[in-house]
Amino acid sequence: EQAGQIIEAALDHEWDSELVGWYAECGGTATVRRIERAEKWLKANPRDSVLLLTLGRLCAQQELWGKAQSYLDASVAVEPTWSAHLALAELHDGLGHAVLAHGVLLHVVGGHSARGHAQQGGKENRRQPFHALLLESLIPAWPGPVKTTATNAWSGKQGIAYTPHR
Numbered sequence: 001e002q003a004g005q006i007i008e009a010a011l012d013h014e015w016d017s018e019l020v021g022w023y024a025e026c027g028g029t030a031t032v033r034r035i036e037r038a039e040k041w042l043k044a045n046p047r048d049s050v051l052l053l054t055l056g057r058l059c060a061q062q063e064l065w066g067k068a069q070s071y072l073d074a075s076v077a078v079e080p081t082w083s084a085h086l087a088l089a090e091l092h093d094g095l096g097h098a099v100l101a102h103g104v105l106l107h108v109v110g111g112h113s114a115r116g117h118a119q120q121g122g123k124e125n126r127r128q129p130f131h132a133l134l135l136e137s138l139i140p141a142w143p144g145p146v147k148t149t150a151t152n153a154w155s156g157k158q159g160i161a162y163t164p165h166r
Contacts, residue, residue, distance in 0.1 A: 001028040008037060015041075017050040024057035031062045049079035053087060060091055082108060 004026035007019060023038065035058045038051065045051050052075035059068035072088040075081075085108045092101035 001026070001030060004028060004030065004034055011041065015045060017045075017048055020048070020054050021050045024054045024061070031058055034058055035062065035064075047078050049075045049081065049084065052078060053081075053084045056084075056087055056091070060087075060094070065091070065095060080108075 004023065007023050007026065010016070010019060011023075020038075020041070023034065026034070035055065038055050038058060042048075042051055042055065052071050056068045056070075056072035056075060059065075059071060068091055069088070072084060072091060075084040076088060085104055089101040089104040092098070092104060
């Protein structure tokens with residue numbers, strides 16, 4: 001909570017896009033209050049992609065999925081950064097939309113279409129874990145997965161992650 005208050009005071013004194021990016025990382029239970037505060041800042045900084053990304057992350061923490069997606073989409077529209085795309089992909093993954101998550105990542109890395117990767121033998125593969133899709137997107141000659149466990153940053157759910165073997 002105290003870190004959030006320090007950031008708020010600093011941003012009220014002088015706007016700093018880089019600093020607002022840390023606002024979503026402050027722990028505590030006052031997420032709704034922090035969303036309201038950030039939405040006030042948005043009125044003065046409507047095209048700040050980092051603020052939009054921060055709002056998307058805060059809304060995802062509060063499980064306001066529609067608002068989170070709207071803010072993340074807006075952040076990508078203003079400035080298509082890797083972190084905004086990754087947050088959007090993680091949101092889709094947390095909602096069980098692995099194909100959409102894969103599509104977002106492929107858009108960033110300039111890979112193949114999500115539809116082509118989602119098809120296996122004529123059947124759509126909606127169960128392939130997000131982490132496997134991420135690695136497949138980033139490593140063109142991926143030889144196959146090695147199972148490990150990982151925790152989704154947004155949902156906090158533990159699941160299986162895949163890494164390439166060497």
